[in-house]
Amino acid sequence: MSILETKNLTYYYQDGESRRYILNDVDVTFEKGKFYTIWGQSGSGKTTFLAMISALDVPQEGQILFNGADIKQIGYEKYRRNRIGIIFQSYNLIPYLSAVENVLVAMSITENPLPEKEKEVAYNLLDYIGISRSKADRSVTKLSGGEQQRVAIARALSTNVEIILADEPTGNLDEAMEQEIVDIFKKLAHEHDKCVVVVTHSKEIAEQSDVILHLHKGAIRLYE
Numbered sequence: 510m511s512i513l514e515t516k517n518l519t520y521y522y523q524d525g526e527s528r529r530y531i532l533n534d535v536d537v538t539f540e541k542g543k544f545y546t547i548w549g550q551s552g553s554g555k556t557t558f559l560a561m562i563s564a565l566d567v568p569q570e571g572q573i574l575f576n577g578a579d580i581k582q583i584g585y586e587k588y589r590r591n592r593i594g595i596i597f598q599s600y601n602l603i604p605y606l607s608a609v610e611n612v613l614v615a616m617s618i619t620e621n622p623l624p625e626k627e628k629e630v631a632y633n634l635l636d637y638i639g640i641s642r643s644k645a646d647r648s649v650t651k652l653s654g655g656e657q658q659r660v661a662i663a664r665a666l667s668t669n670v671e672i673i674l675a676d677e678p679t680g681n682l683d684e685a686m687e688q689e690i691v692d693i694f695k696k697l698a699h700e701h702d703k704c705v706v707v708v709t710h711s712k713e714i715a716e717q718s719d720v721i722l723h724l725h726k727g728a729i730r731l732y733e
Contacts, residue, residue, distance in 0.1 A: 511574075512704050513539040513562060513672055518571035520557055531557045532568070533727035541671060544698040544705045548715040548732065549724035555708040556676055558724060562706070563595050563674050564588050575672075591620050594665025596675035600657045602649045608635060608660045609645040612667045619668035634663045638693055655686035662693060673697060675707045679714065691717055 518535040521528040531554040539545060549555050560566040562573055564585040573580045580588045589595070602611050612631040616623055624630050635645045638659045640652075649657055658678060665673055675694070679687035691714055697703040698719070707718065715721045721732035 510540070511538040512541050512576060513706075514574040515562065516572045516574065518558075518561060518568050518573065520554075520561065520566075520568050530727040532561070535571070535727075535729050537722060537729055539672075539704050539706060541704045542698055542702045543719045544694055544717075545707070545720045545722060546715040546718040547706065547708045547722050547724055547729070548712065549710065551710055553724050554727065555710070555724055558729070559674055559676050559706070559708045563593055565595075587620075590618055591668070592670055593672045593674055594668060594670045596658070596661050596665050596673065596678045598677040598680040600649075600654075600661045602657060602660060602664070604648070604650050606649065607646050608640055608649055608652065608656075608663075611649060611660055612664050615664045616667045621669045623669060631663070631667060634667055635660065638663050638666075639689070654681050655683075655689065658682065658686075658690055659693075662690070666697070671702075672704045672706070675705070677708055677710070679709075679711070687714070
């Protein structure tokens with residue numbers, strides 16, 4: 510059963526009397542327990558699609574459904590706060606806070622039920638994805654790019670969501686660190702039953718996912 514679905518999703522720019530379609534009548538279904546990649550060339554609309562399904566932008570036409578409910582009816586802010594975790598290429602961490610504080614900020618915003626002793630949970634979550642307690646107490650500006658991306662992943666997971674969305678999450682990393690981050694996404698999908706959707710222009714990353722969805726000329730098709 511799908512957890513996330515788009516129906517007739519359409520997004521375009523109006524140029525005088527003509528329209529330039531970025532997404533055109535897109536129907537896609539996502540399930541828990543799978544690692545998906547949205548693959549395409551730079552400028553193909555991948556980030557726009559991610560912005561739609563993460564409710565950072567809204568389509569001109571069509572629907573986005575979470576567990577069968579239109580996210581517009583759920584409320585875009587509530588959907589972002591409680592239903593999804595978003596990971597950005599540039600990390601988007603709060604620079605004057607430590608790693609653990611960045612995670613705790615996310616935990617303080619969600620309405621989802623969380624375990625008691627949230628700080629200990631945050632430390633454990635960071636440790637799980639490779640950030641030791643000593644590093645967790647450092648300002649995020651003192652961490653490497655790969656470590657900051659791990660913090661961003663921990664932050665996305667900390668609110669107990671079922672969907673993880675990532676926009677070119679390895680774009681600023683070297684090859685070795687890129688593979689480590691991809692391995693984390695695989696583990697989240699296969700061992701923790703998350704729905705993981707990663708936008709990428711890298712064919713190498715796409716080929717490691719369970720499902721490759723190719724975005725080209727406004728359409729998304731299953732890539733085989």
